[in-house]
Amino acid sequence: MTGNNPIIRLENLVKRFDGATVLDGVSLDIRDGEFLTILGPSGCGKTTILRIIAGFETPDQGRVHLDGQPLNDLPANQRRVNTVFQSYALFPHMTVRENLAFGLKMNKVSRREAERRIDDALDMVDLSHLARRYPDRLSGGQQQRVAIARAVVNNPLALLLDEPLSALDAKLRKRMQVQLKHMCRELGMTFVFVTHDQEEAFAMSDRVVVMNEGRIEQVGTPEEVYEEPVNMFVARFVGETTILDGSVVSKERETLHAMVEGKACELETARDFLPGEAIKIVLRPEDIIVEQETDSEHALWLPGTVRDTVYKGSTWDMVIALDSGKDVLVTEFFNEDDERIWHKSGDRVMVSWYKGWEVVLPDEDVTAL
Amino acid sequence: MRRLGAAARLVPVYLFLYLPIIVLVIFSFNSSKYSTAWRGFTWKWYGKLLGNEQLIDAALNSLTVAVLAATLATSLGTLLAVALYRYKFQGKSAVKAGVFVIMMSPDIVMGVSLLLLFMLLGMQPGFWPLLLAHTTFCIPFVTATVMSRLKGFDPHLIEAAEDLYAGEYRTFRHVILPMCLPAVFAGWLLSFTLSMDDVIISFFVTGPDFDILPLRIYAMVRMGVKPDVNALSAIMVGITVCLVFTYQLLMRKKK
Numbered sequence: 001m002t003g004n005n006p007i008i009r010l011e012n013l014v015k016r017f018d019g020a021t022v023l024d025g026v027s028l029d030i031r032d033g034e035f036l037t038i039l040g041p042s043g044c045g046k047t048t049i050l051r052i053i054a055g056f057e058t059p060d061q062g063r064v065h066l067d068g069q070p071l072n073d074l075p076a077n078q079r080r081v082n083t084v085f086q087s088y089a090l091f092p093h094m095t096v097r098e099n100l101a102f103g104l105k106m107n108k109v110s111r112r113e114a115e116r117r118i119d120d121a122l123d124m125v126d127l128s129h130l131a132r133r134y135p136d137r138l139s140g141g142q143q144q145r146v147a148i149a150r151a152v153v154n155n156p157l158a159l160l161l162d163e164p165l166s167a168l169d170a171k172l173r174k175r176m177q178v179q180l181k182h183m184c185r186e187l188g189m190t191f192v193f194v195t196h197d198q199e200e201a202f203a204m205s206d207r208v209v210v211m212n213e214g215r216i217e218q219v220g221t222p223e224e225v226y227e228e229p230v231n232m233f234v235a236r237f238v239g240e241t242t243i244l245d246g247s248v249v250s251k252e253r254e255t256l257h258a259m260v261e262g263k264a265c266e267l268e269t270a271r272d273f274l275p276g277e278a279i280k281i282v283l284r285p286e287d288i289i290v291e292q293e294t295d296s297e298h299a300l301w302l303p304g305t306v307r308d309t310v311y312k313g314s315t316w317d318m319v320i321a322l323d324s325g326k327d328v329l330v331t332e333f334f335n336e337d338d339e340r341i342w343h344k345s346g347d348r349v350m351v352s353w354y355k356g357w358e359v360v361l362p363d364e365d366v367t368a369l
Numbered sequence: 370m371r372r373l374g375a376a377a378r379l380v381p382v383y384l385f386l387y388l389p390i391i392v393l394v395i396f397s398f399n400s401s402k403y404s405t406a407w408r409g410f411t412w413k414w415y416g417k418l419l420g421n422e423q424l425i426d427a428a429l430n431s432l433t434v435a436v437l438a439a440t441l442a443t444s445l446g447t448l449l450a451v452a453l454y455r456y457k458f459q460g461k462s463a464v465k466a467g468v469f470v471i472m473m474s475p476d477i478v479m480g481v482s483l484l485l486l487f488m489l490l491g492m493q494p495g496f497w498p499l500l501l502a503h504t505t506f507c508i509p510f511v512t513a514t515v516m517s518r519l520k521g522f523d524p525h526l527i528e529a530a531e532d533l534y535a536g537e538y539r540t541f542r543h544v545i546l547p548m549c550l551p552a553v554f555a556g557w558l559l560s561f562t563l564s565m566d567d568v569i570i571s572f573f574v575t576g577p578d579f580d581i582l583p584l585r586i587y588a589m590v591r592m593g594v595k596p597d598v599n600a601l602s603a604i605m606v607g608i609t610v611c612l613v614f615t616y617q618l619l620m621r622k623k624k
């Protein structure tokens with residue numbers, strides 16, 4: 001299972017391309033055996049990190065350690081990590097089996113050992129029957145699995161995957177997510193996975209690294225990142241959000257007296273705020289309560305009008321336009337025993353949230369996204 | 370209807386392109402020796418060719434040079450293409466441009482400059498200067514052919530090879546070379562053809578004791594077009610057609 005000693009350690013990596021800083025001091029410990037996902041918008045430097053670990057790029061500053069050994073001067077072909085490329089990069093002139101055998105041959109693994117490992121790897125990805133095919137005779141999903149098997153068969157200390165699922169259709173993608181996660185557990189191998197898809201990151205990872213513009217914004221479990229985003233960037237990037245404006249009146253222990261959307265209320269937060277400070281209140285769609293009549297139990301009731309409703313099978317999504325001008329996204333889960341009234345577009349409603357589920361952040365004028 | 374339209378446009382163009390060759394092939398079977406009038410079908414010109422020792426010698430010389438020059442040019446041209454594709458170095462674009470300059474420069478200029486160079490080096494006109502000259506003008510064509518194929522590859526393939534523990538040499542040997550092999554063959558064929566039918570450059574660098582086919586034919590034609598020249602040319606057209614088809618097949622094949 002997941003150990004605690006880092007298998008890969010990144011120390012203060014800086015990388016510039018043509019004067020543009022692409023990585024700006026990235027430090028990260030990747031634990032042995034964990035499934036770690038690097039998540040961030042396009043161009044934030046995710047691929048660059050993987051390429052530095054694999055040895056295809058050299059950092060301008062900083063160090064990479066693999067299993068306690070410094071890696072900086074080691075060429076790519078001597079590093080015990082393997083990459084699954086987004087384009088798969090299967091050798092077109094070799095059969096599936098020969099593709100898998102390539103790394104073992106280069107590594108001078110004995111023939112018998114190699115045969116055994118190839119068989120196991122093919123078995124694992126369910127491709128034994130296609131071993132003699134050439135890659136151009138395989139479907140996208142099959143090529144994908146060959147690419148994974150070709151990397152895994154070398155038994156690397158870490159597997160680096162750069163958006164390996166982005167070319168697959170939604171259904172296959174879901175299946176591969178489950179399979180990859182399963183493989184990580186089964187093999188006890190460290191997986192470093194890059195994606196810009198938040199849902200994918202959450203579905204698979206032990207820990208998620210949220211990046212923005214060459215910097216790490218937050219590292220944590222999917223729950224931590226979703227429920228306790230450390231800043232507005234993470235809050236906005238990870239999942240749907242409603243963001244309300246407010247200002248601090250006073251703070252005592254965990255309770256914050258504040259004005260939110262022009263109304264006085266009490267909020268809960270462990271952060272320190274000064275009276276008068278501008279704040280943002282971050283709410284997830286499932287944090288929100290919508291009623292037609294109000295009771296006083298909740299923090300705050302904000303009047304609004306239902307604008308759109310979307311039936312999604314297991315949930316019922318709504319957009320509510322508050323009278324104060326903000327839009328609120330709401331997700332309600334179906335519950336068969338519940339005699340809830342489902343609101344229709346145009347209904348007047350009152351909106352609030354479950355006390356303590358809100359995240360309070362300083363207003364830092366995030367322009368990204 | 371549309372097909373007819375296409376044919377209406379294509380036929381004149383192809384007629385224009387191939388009429389001379391068709392005429393040549395037809396007349397290589399004409400039994401009349403001097404006139405352009407048709408006097409009946411014959412194989413005799415082809416038979417006469419076989420008896421012409423000078424011609425056979427020249428043909429063998431040409432073949433030797435073509436095979437050697439094509440092989441040399443293919444080796445060097447392929448290495449150059451791979452170097453240009455893989456590595457970043459100072460003056461890379463100048464080298465690239467240089468390849469095309471050689472390709473485009475007029476034969477007459479190449480011929481004169483090579484002659485001058487070989488004179489400066491004190492080399493006697495003949496086999497060696499000819500081989501070197503042919504190798505020189507073939508290299509850019511090989512490089513261009515191989516490069517165009519390399520450009521079509523996923524650049525991550527080479528990284529994948531490195532990632533799977535292959536060093537420089539083995540990446541070249543096991544990944545790059547096998548993948549551009551069709552282009553390498555194609556480059557060889559192209560070089561072979563270019564070498565076989567070069568007149569101008571060869572004229573400057575070869576000597577009297579090393580006659581080659583195109584120059585031999587040229588000498589024969591100066592004393593009037595004879596039917597045996599027609600026959601020889603027809604054979605060469607046949608060979609060229611085969612080579613071109615092979616070349617196209619190689620360049621089209623994916624793997």
Ligand SMILES: Nc1ncnc2c1ncn2[C@@H]1O[C@H](COP(=O)(O)OP(=O)(O)OP(=O)(O)O)[C@@H](O)[C@H]1O
Binds near residue numbers: 017022043044047196
């Ligand atoms: N070889 C290179 N030369 C110049 N700029 C580069 C190079 N590689 C990457 N960059 C730049 O570095 C930045 C980060 O690139 P990177 O590929 O790491 O982003 P990413 O997070 O993987 O994005 P995506 O999600 O689009 O793949 C981008 O702005 C990109 O243009």
Ligand SMILES: [Mg+2]
Binds near residue numbers: 162
């Ligand atoms: Mg990327």
